[in-house]
Amino acid sequence: MSSSVSLPEEDLSCPVCCDIFRDPVLLPCSHSFCKTCLQRYWDTSALRQCPVCRRRASKRTPPSNLALKNLCEALQQGRIQSSAEGNRVLCSLHGERLRLFCLVDKQPVCVECQASKIHKNHDCVPTEKAAQDCKNQALETERQIKDQFVELHQFLYDEEAARLAALKEEEEEKIGVMKSMVTKAAAGMLYLTETVTVITQEMTGAEDMTLLQNFKATIERAQCTGPGPEDFRGTD
Incomplete structure (x- = not known):
């Protein structure tokens, strides 16, 4: 939190949405609310009252609480700065920022690591570029898995349809085979769906450094895509 914010966080929260004030307005009773929260409350009430003390408001458009707005913006900025500082993972060996990504070992390294014997002859790129490349590769992997899912579903x-039409005479036996195939295919489709979900979450939900640190495991998971149409062809 920014040093300029001295009030407890609960004092900077709107009584209606219980979140940090956004564009706060001030009522004559001295209670403040988010502008949109107050308007929504008034839209559901016949009277323009304070949601806390029920005192009537004389103005349809209450004035902005600029002092409170500045405090809330300082709080939000402090959260952003704290988050950015928290994402600066340091090298466990040298205590330096992990600014590079080793393309050989598929892991983030610091400048000291790059100069060491372990990574001296390895190609390394800035972590920002590596993160973007990882995201692009993850998108391509996701697309390939989705295509395989569609192909498997169509197959x-x-x-x-073909087997049910051709195997009427041996209906019970063939239906048993078909159910086994359907179960196996459904399991494969479920596996692909879960894989897409995991990769999407890791790609979009993780910070860049977390994405890079887990990149090798993510690629290995993506390569295990479960059964495909070729696993079913030739099954009698």
Whole structure:
């Protein structure tokens, strides 16, 4: 939190949404609310009252609480700065910022690591570029998995229709085989779906440094894409 913010965080929270004030306005009773929160409250009430003390408000558009707005903006800025500082992971060996990404070992390293024997002859790139490349590769992997999912789904549909039409005489036996195939294919589709979800979460939800640190495991997970149409072809 910024040093300019001395009030407890609860004193900077709107009584309606319980979140940090956004564009706060001040009522004559001295209570403040987010401008949108107050307007929504008034939209559901026949009277323009304070949501806390029920005192009538004389103005349809109450004035902005600029002092409170400045405090809340300082708080939000402090959160952003704290988050940025928290994301600066240091090298466990040298205590330096992890500014580079080793393309050989697929891991973030510091400048000291790059100069050491372990990474001296390895190609390294800035972590910002590596993070962007990782995201692009993850997007391509996600697209490939989705394409495989669609292909598997279409194969299952076509195969089911063809087999049901051709195997009427041995209905019980063949339906048993078909159910086994459907179960196996469904398990494969579920695996692909879960893989896409995990990769998407790791790609969009993680910070750049976390993405880089888990990149090798993410790629290995993506390569295990489960059964495909070729696993079913030739099944009698």
